[in-house]
Amino acid sequence: MLNFSEASERNKRPICQHLIPYFTDEMRILEIGSGSGQHALYIADQLPLVFWQPSEQPQYVEALALNLEQYAPQNIAPPIPLDVREEWPERTFNAIFSANTLHIMSWSCVQAFFAGAGRSLAPSGYLIVYGPFRYQNTFTSMSNQAFDQMLKARDPNSGIRDFEAINALANEAGFMLVADYEMPANNQLIIWQYTEQD
Numbered sequence: 001m002l003n004f005s006e007a008s009e010r011n012k013r014p015i016c017q018h019l020i021p022y023f024t025d026e027m028r029i030l031e032i033g034s035g036s037g038q039h040a041l042y043i044a045d046q047l048p049l050v051f052w053q054p055s056e057q058p059q060y061v062e063a064l065a066l067n068l069e070q071y072a073p074q075n076i077a078p079p080i081p082l083d084v085r086e087e088w089p090e091r092t093f094n095a096i097f098s099a100n101t102l103h104i105m106s107w108s109c110v111q112a113f114f115a116g117a118g119r120s121l122a123p124s125g126y127l128i129v130y131g132p133f134r135y136q137n138t139f140t141s142m143s144n145q146a147f148d149q150m151l152k153a154r155d156p157n158s159g160i161r162d163f164e165a166i167n168a169l170a171n172e173a174g175f176m177l178v179a180d181y182e183m184p185a186n187n188q189l190i191i192w193q194y195t196e197q198d
Helices: 006-019 038-046 058-071 107-120 142-154 163-172
Strands: 028-031 051-053 093-099 121-131 175-183 187-194
Touching (some): 006 038, 006 121, 006 187, 038 051, 038 058, 093 107, 107 121, 107 163, 107 175, 121 175, 163 175, 163 187
Parallel strands (some): 093 121
Antiparallel strands (some): 121 187
């Protein structure tokens, strides 16, 4: 598998267990930043009635497509190129899922992520993000603090995000917080629901 991720292999099962109550039959899921496709492959296999739309930045779509062609079940669509700063699909998905992306993006891209999600979800749709976060300006572990320093050394525009800041962005885009689950390895799974009416 191209771009295989050990982290995705470890976290795909606990993530899926938390998603089961939200991903009901025949929902359309858009994944932002699908990477190797490991989350798509596992979750779509476990939930065969959902329709999973992977996406990646244009330069990574080819490798993702090769992985999906080799391993994908029937309920995964071919990946689409998606830059969060550009055009998003309009009102076609029941949920948007993204894992380990917000701390890699610049803050302007994080802002674009929430704005785009607000345009792309159907009414009452879910926005679900997985990854490390800070709470009240405090890291949840020393390892997350070290990870944040490593990220900023590589790219000063990246870094572990403050929950309060991203929740404010979510609220501005029409989302209400539904759940914030503590996950293994000092990560969180945060779920919002789209509440604004067109």
